[in-house]
Amino acid sequence: MDKVICRKIPDGDEGIKRFLDEIFANGWLDPGSKQIVIKPNLCTLASVESGIITDISFVRALVRFIKSKSPSSQIKIIESDSFDRTAEEVFEKLGYCDLAREEGVDLINLTKMRSIPIAISEIPYEINLSFIFLEDIFYISIANLKTHDYQKVTCGFKNQFGCIPDVLKERYHPYLDEVLYYLDGLINPDLSIVDGRIALEGNGPVDGEPIKCDLMIAGNRSLSVDTVCARVAGFDPVRVPYLRYAYSKTKYNHSNIQVAGDKLDFNFKFIPDKLFNGIRLKIFVTRTSNVITNYAKKVLFHLYYYGFIATARIVPKSVMKKIRKT
Amino acid sequence: MMKRIRAGIIGCGMISKMFHVPAMTHIPEIKLEAFSDVNGEWANELANRYSAPYSFTDYNEMIGKIDMVVVATPNALHTKISKVFLDAGVHVLCEKPMGINVEECEDVLKKETESNALFMVGHSRRFASNAMLLKEFHEKGMFGEIKSMELVMGHSHTQWITRSGFSFKKELSGGGVLIDQGIHLIDLLIWFSPGQIAVTSSVGKDILGHGMEDHAEIEFSLSNGGKATIKTSRIEEWDNLCTLEGTKGWAKFHIDDKSFLKICSENLRGCRKLRHLQVKTGLNNIYLDQIKYFVNCINKNVSPMTSAGSAVKGIRLLKECYDKMSIIK
Numbered sequence: 001m002d003k004v005i006c007r008k009i010p011d012g013d014e015g016i017k018r019f020l021d022e023i024f025a026n027g028w029l030d031p032g033s034k035q036i037v038i039k040p041n042l043c044t045l046a047s048v049e050s051g052i053i054t055d056i057s058f059v060r061a062l063v064r065f066i067k068s069k070s071p072s073s074q075i076k077i078i079e080s081d082s083f084d085r086t087a088e089e090v091f092e093k094l095g096y097c098d099l100a101r102e103e104g105v106d107l108i109n110l111t112k113m114r115s116i117p118i119a120i121s122e123i124p125y126e127i128n129l130s131f132i133f134l135e136d137i138f139y140i141s142i143a144n145l146k147t148h149d150y151q152k153v154t155c156g157f158k159n160q161f162g163c164i165p166d167v168l169k170e171r172y173h174p175y176l177d178e179v180l181y182y183l184d185g186l187i188n189p190d191l192s193i194v195d196g197r198i199a200l201e202g203n204g205p206v207d208g209e210p211i212k213c214d215l216m217i218a219g220n221r222s223l224s225v226d227t228v229c230a231r232v233a234g235f236d237p238v239r240v241p242y243l244r245y246a247y248s249k250t251k252y253n254h255s256n257i258q259v260a261g262d263k264l265d266f267n268f269k270f271i272p273d274k275l276f277n278g279i280r281l282k283i284f285v286t287r288t289s290n291v292i293t294n295y296a297k298k299v300l301f302h303l304y305y306y307g308f309i310a311t312a313r314i315v316p317k318s319v320m321k322k323i324r325k326t
Numbered sequence: 327m328m329k330r331i332r333a334g335i336i337g338c339g340m341i342s343k344m345f346h347v348p349a350m351t352h353i354p355e356i357k358l359e360a361f362s363d364v365n366g367e368w369a370n371e372l373a374n375r376y377s378a379p380y381s382f383t384d385y386n387e388m389i390g391k392i393d394m395v396v397v398a399t400p401n402a403l404h405t406k407i408s409k410v411f412l413d414a415g416v417h418v419l420c421e422k423p424m425g426i427n428v429e430e431c432e433d434v435l436k437k438e439t440e441s442n443a444l445f446m447v448g449h450s451r452r453f454a455s456n457a458m459l460l461k462e463f464h465e466k467g468m469f470g471e472i473k474s475m476e477l478v479m480g481h482s483h484t485q486w487i488t489r490s491g492f493s494f495k496k497e498l499s500g501g502g503v504l505i506d507q508g509i510h511l512i513d514l515l516i517w518f519s520p521g522q523i524a525v526t527s528s529v530g531k532d533i534l535g536h537g538m539e540d541h542a543e544i545e546f547s548l549s550n551g552g553k554a555t556i557k558t559s560r561i562e563e564w565d566n567l568c569t570l571e572g573t574k575g576w577a578k579f580h581i582d583d584k585s586f587l588k589i590c591s592e593n594l595r596g597c598r599k600l601r602h603l604q605v606k607t608g609l610n611n612i613y614l615d616q617i618k619y620f621v622n623c624i625n626k627n628v629s630p631m632t633s634a635g636s637a638v639k640g641i642r643l644l645k646e647c648y649d650k651m652s653i654i655k
Contacts, residue, residue, distance in 0.1 A: 116459070118596075119586065119606040126606050134463075134594060185599035 002224035006232065006261040009197060010214045016058060019216050020065045022260075028191050028220045029066070031138030035074040036066060038105075040142045041159050042079050042090045044206055051200040051210035054142050056095050058195055062142070063103045074106075078132065081111040081167050108132065110165045118186065122178045124290060128165050133187055141189045141222065145196035145213070145229055147204035147270050149279055150176055152240045154205050155229040156192040156222040157184050174286040177245040184222050184246070192222040194229050201233075201268035215264055223250070224257045234267035241280070331417075331624060334360040334392035336385045336407055337399035338368035339489040341421060345613040346396050347376060352614055355621050360388045368489070389414045394624065396448075397421060400492035401500045405430035412441040419620050421448045423509045423644065424637040426500025431641045435634040446620050446630035447637040449513040453615040455607040456579045456587040457514065460570070464518060468591040469572030472519050473552040477511040479581050480557070480564030483540075494536050502530065502538030504647060508558040510581070512640045512647075513632070515556065518570060521549035523643060528651040533561050535655075544647050585609045 005022055009015030023029050040054035048055045059077070066073055077096060079087040087109035091097050100107050110130045117126035133139075143159035150173065151158065157180040161169065164183070172179045196215040202208035215232070219225040223246055230237040237243045237254050247254055270276070302311040312320065333356045335342050350356045360380035363369040373381035380391060385407060388395065394417040397407050405425035408418045412434070424447045425431040438445040451457060463469070483493070492498040493506055515523065526547050530539025540561050546554040557564075566581040575591030590602040597603065623630045 117606045117608075119604045129596070129603075133596065134468075136593065137595075139595070182600065186596040186603070188595040188599055 001256050001258050002219060002221045003258045003260060004217060004219035004224050004228045006215065006217045006228055006259050006264060008214055008262045008264060009216050013061070016061050016216075017065075019218070020062065023191070023193075023218050024065075024069065026220075028218070029069070031066075031070070031073065031190070034136050034138040035076060036140065037108075037132060037137045038062065038075065038077045038140045038142060039079070039159060039163060040077065041144045041162070042087075042094060042096075043082075043162060045085060045090060045093055046206075049198060049210060051144060051146065051198040051208070052206055053094065054144060054195060055197065056099060059096075059142060060099055060103065062140070062193075063099070063105055067103070075103075076106045076108050076132075078108045078110055078130075078163065080162055080165050081109065082169065083167055087111065110163060111167060113165065115165045118182075120178065120182050123172070123175045123182070124294065125171060125175075127172075127179065127182060127186065129186055130163065130165050133163070138191075139187060139189045140191045140193065142193045142195060144200065145194050145215075145217070145233060146200035147202060147208055147233070147268055149203060149205075149271055149276065150283070151180075151242050152235050152270065152276070153226075153230045153233050153268075155194045155217075155226045156189065157181075157226050157242055157246075158205070160184055160187050160189070160222075163187055174283050174290070176283075177242045180242045181246045181249055189222050191218065191220055192225040193218045194225060196229070196232070199233070199266075199268070201270070203271050209269070211266070211268065213264075213266060215262075223252055224254075227254045227257060228259055232264050232266055234265065235270075329355075330357040331355055331394050331621060332357050332359040332392045334362065334380075334388045334395045334416075335372065336362045336388070336395060336397050337403075337421075338363040338365070338372050339398060340486070341488075342396065342398045343372065343489075346398055346617070347372060349611060349614040349617050350396075351376065353617060353621055355625070356394075356617070359392050362388055386410065389416070392416060394419070394620075400490060400495075400498040401426050401505065402498045405434050408434050408445065409437050412437040412443050412445060415441060415443050417444045417620075417624050419446050419448055419617070422450070422513070422637075423447075423500070423505055424634065424641055426505065428638070428641055428645050431634070431638045435638050438634040444620075444623055444627075444630060445634050446623070447632045447634070448616060449510065449517075449632045449637070449640075450612045450616050451510045451514060451581060452517060452632065453610070453612040453619065454582065454585065455610045456585050456605075459587055459605065459607055460577055460579055460589075461517065463577070463589065463591075464570075464572075468575060468589070468593050469570060469577060470574030471550055471552070472548065472570060472572050473550070474569070474571040475515060475518065475552075475554040476557075476569045477514055477555070477581070478557045478564055478566050478568055479507045479511055480559040480562050480566060481507060482563050483534075483560040485563070494534075494538075496536070496538055499538070501644075501648060502532075502536070502542070503540055503558050503560040504530065504542045504544070504651075505644060507560065508542055508544070508556055508647075509640060509644060511556045511558060512643050513637075514568075514581075515546065515554055516636070516639050516643070517631075519548050519552070519554065523548055523554070525643070525646045525650050526553075528647045530651045530653045532653050532655050539651065539653060542647075542651070546643075 148154035200208040362382040369381040531541040578588040
């Protein structure tokens, strides 16, 4: 049975210290000699009060906590470029350059690192995976608890989306369920923390409204942490598209999670059902049209280049059977 | 101003025309200076096409006019020509195999150590993007100690017809499919498993009746107790999927045609949840990357990875394969 800690933290630094102690006592923060990689959510340039990005004070507290337990540990904070900003810009403007100087950590722009393309059969594009994830690391994800217009809720899984080094990540959006599942598999966080002290409700993950929840959630399996987050935010996890996909792939029993700590239930405001369904319909149409276009391209090329008989071979057997019958 | 390397080609057959020369035209440091072939028309044809000032029927006339040469003649001539140019201080990129017998190859090795010039054998399959990445992962210890390797290469002889037809003349080729295609596999085996390798069984099939093997299956034992198999054919087109298994993981890769690398390792965090990773490596021009690498070695004056020393090991192993080979008709 997976265990997740869910704590109400109304008293600032003291509460964070207690929360980190509890994570440590559970044995989830034991990197040994591995280098530690921290991925905060820095998806845009915004203030901490907006609830959109990770609170830098928590990252600092985590770094200090790790250094207090293991002074020689090597810590790296990672982020990648996106179409409207570079990781360096984000690090500079959100205060991470000062943090790196003061606490002795390295800042890494994944877009500038070497990566390898991983082919996934369910997705038409490869997922570029940075070489850092091929090394022996201890990976900590620090996400924010937010609503998401495509997925209802976004926490640990979606934080990994920022690990894709591509500048134009938007191409993956119609395949977000699959991409988030496989990214989580490829990166496989050792510790997943979700900061919900100031969460985001409404039209997330960027245009929503902040809501003060004073809660922190953590676990060593991102799927259980995200399931608890969805419940806390008032969503049925089975109706969250990426969680439903992950459950189906892993045969995960989402009702069998031990939640240690406070029983917290919020009911986050979300976009109207009609709008959410419209967005999902748009995704479905995009995916279907991509499949049809790609298949038609392949068939037409074969027909022109190799002729009819060779082309017939790439038509699925089920389709050929129907053609023969008619 | 960049100093250009004056390059010459000996042997203007298919491999030069299709791969070596087009690749060399993409490298700004190289100036194509001379072509040589016993068939003067072939040499002239390439010299005219690539605006090279010289074309010869006798390769000795190239000496003094070039700094680097690609030897792409029939196999039996490789060592003789390489020695002439190493003596003259010309860098040599010799097509595979290095030669057809061990003694001549050892002579080249001796010449290489005496000469200031570099010598490299064109074991081009090492430059395939998936093979390079696999080697990098292997060196990082991702698969542990290699316990088993299966290398496969089957290409029909009708897909690659040499201009001189030397591959079916034993005195020129030195053997059948094993020396032609199998040498790539032997080289990859040595590259991935550099310890002692011994032949445990060797079977060849003479299907076309030229007195040479057209199909070969060789089994090897590795110094760590592991096993390796090489299968090669010039009769059939195979799906050339190769496998490497180590103590910590495995890898599968295509030797050509398709470029991907399937990997599984207990060291890889991605393999703990997903069964394996399929890396899409992309088909690269291995001849271009090979010549780029050789030019880089010349500029930095460093010994290439497929120098005479490394290639001789392959020829020794090849000889052992032939010595133990039982030919089935």
